[in-house]
Amino acid sequence: MAFGWRCTGVGWPGEVPELRWSRGRDRRVSVLAYGGGLGFRVVGERHCVGARGNVCPLGAVVPARSTGARCAECARLDRAHSVAADTMVDDPRTYRVYLAWFGPGMVKVGITREEREAARLREQGAVAFSWLGRGPLMAARRTEEVLRAALGVPDRIPYARKRGVRGQLPGAEERFAEVAELYGRAVELEGRGWPESLERLPLEVVDHVGIFGLDRAPVAARAVSELVEGGVLAGRLVAAAGPDLHLAVDGEAVAGKRGGDGEGVDGGGGVVVLDTRLITGWELAAVGPGAGSEAGVPLIDIAGGGVQGGLF
Template identity: 35%
Template sequence: MDTHRAPWRCTGLQWQDGRPVLGAVRGALRHERVVEAGTAVSWQVRGPRLCSGPWLSGEPERRPCPHHAEIEPAGGAVLCAPCQTVDGGLALARDQILDDGRTYLLYLAWFGGDLLKVGLTGEHRGRARLLEQGAPVFTFVARGPLPAVRRAELTVSGSGLARERFGARAKAAQWWHLPAAAERAATVAEARVAVLAVLAGHPVETFADGPVVDQVALFGLTAGPPPAYREVVALADGATVSGTLRPPIGRRLFLDPPDGGEPLLLDALRLTGWGLAAAPPGPCSGVELREHRRPPAPDVQHALF
């Protein structure tokens, strides 16, 4: 991304055609860059951090925030309050859109352990939603109009077989404990059988034997995450982040710093709304970090008799 005539303002990271793409705008200009493993990046964030503007149903891009509103520098929200009230994605999540005429897919996404998520996504988006969530393994279980798929989603979550949401920290904690590929596939396939049983009679088209898609290798998690890393939990105006990218996990970026220290983990949502400028490679500054270390293996007590 050319940031020498900065600031380009970051619009976040999305998966397009199976590739992670970091976007930015400067006035009427738009720029996109594929976030590839092995690429060296060095960013300085420049404030103020501004609202990204709402996405309106049927439009390919977000509209600029009409209020030019500033948002919390260290917060997770990328929209100001007025834009949140009209954003199509948030309206869908809040059940404020009853039917938009599109076909939706019901999916199961497994993040390891007992973290089985049920959700829905527009059929036209393919697996982009699952890539953006960083789902290690997923399968589609049904399709239909929004009202029917949403009722199916509520039935599954109400059954206790899967939940609608998990926090990012809970998902990341499972990266160290993902089993082998065969066990991952069997876990999701068994969950699908149980979910299809509770969906019997629902007015949706179900997939009894659809593929179980494994994204662990794509996310660079075959051998797990680094045994120790530092997570960026807040950015301030003027902060700098440098490193060589590892494969993105959803919207989360691992970077190996130029000084050879512990890798950094940066959620691209934290870049959204900031101005981005090129910075000389070096240690990160102006950031709040949280240490993460691989927990010790459980102590297994073997019976003598």
Template identity: 35%
Template sequence: MSGWTVTGLSWRDGTPRLTATDRQREHAREITPGMRIGWTVAGPRRCTGVRGSGRPRGCPYRELVAPEGRSSQCETCQRADPGLALARDRILDDGRSYRLYLAWFGPGLLKVGLTGEHRGTARLLDQAAPVFTFVGRGRLPAVRRAELTVAQAGLARERVPGSVKSAAWWGLPEVADRRHELARLRAEVLRLLADHGIELIPDGPLVDRTALLGLADGPPPAYRRITGLGPGATLAGTLRPAIGSHLFIDPAEGGPLLLDTRLLAGWGLAAGEVGGCSGLDLQACVRPTGPDTTQDALF
């Protein structure tokens, strides 16, 4: 991927792929557990353009974006991005079919959302949902109303912050317990949405992707989260399974590192032999010592 600009990590057909572009072509590299990487970051950081279900469009102005943070789009491209427009309720009806989903991220962490039917389960994997199910389908206005109805009834949240998700990784219960909690929510939601104007999916499977995300045994008991990087920074080591947009890297020394790949978006990335990790801002994260202990160091 030498000389390319990173656009992000996304799931396609159940597989995580790191994508990059040279403005003429897009390159996608499959990310697999056990893969060894040696990356050097190059700048400046530029807008990654417009993301959507079709072919990505590069920023026509090649705008510079802030070197820190997870946002890699300039204001112009943000306004043109269909995904952001959908999230901000600026699209009323695009003629497509959408599905209403319920996702479980940990005990009591239940989310309701919608995704384009053409995307399959990609959005749930992008969000690193350990368990999920689909409960309805229909045109966007009806599915959005159903989403709001479930959220306003207090059955599930519309958003679960990344810090809350990752703090729950250390305490995921057994398979039967997590499936039971989601099944109970599904039953309540189906009762609530009867005659609500969408086609219900009463027998949608409860899909458990905990093992695929590498969370069957939880995350490492201690690791360092990468909070910043810039030109000249290096990343080297062995990858664990991708968790949504996040990668655990086991370097030769110093213990595991957690990388939110959105920090890489917009930077140039050169692949090659790298001796170790350097030029990174790091924050220590450790397993909570008890059930009532909160963890503020994550995300």
């Protein structure tokens, strides 16, 4: 079964996002730039992206609204080798515990490999964060569990909630203060379930608003709910946070018929959020930022031009 290049999502290896692509075992990336044009037409069916760098042996078709883009077997294999599955107890690498802030009252505790630095925080769309400690995997995991229970914070925050508050973020001082307050509550727990092998790190709040472009981008009012064969989305990249790309589109960039469940495509322009987890597994053909469409891309309401560059 022959495929063209299929998107595997957005990566944040540094302070600039990049789209990643695969074709069989071949890999490539497209570095993204704010202000640059970005547009595509959906081609064919959506297929499983495989697991752990391996091609799906079945070439399975996956649902359009799935954010994982994996068939059941590949999803099981990917999960079995993840840190979250607690199957890597003998992992010798150093891990870091972090406190991540996504919006007012929206915080979480997590862990990541030290060698990845802050890539995990950018991938999650953390608006601000601070490191809390470093040490062996199981010590980091134990600290994470203790803090979740003691501080009453969740292990994950849905992306719909994150993007829902992104357009009404408080100022830098308030963001810093909320992370610092959480850090203070966390360090008070030293000696009460905090493993001795976990080294506490000093408070140092890192703010991603500038890196994400949220300090200069218009507020997004709509988001893509799924892709369909033949659908087109094209515009100018104005911001990005985690897997979300914020595209400024004109009245012709998103067009098509009304969708179900209160969804629709009206060609009204503005800023549209594309969760790139929805484009993984699709083959995408490049189009210009002013392209119209016949089938359209369904959008949902989340409110309260240039030349195509580097898509392939």
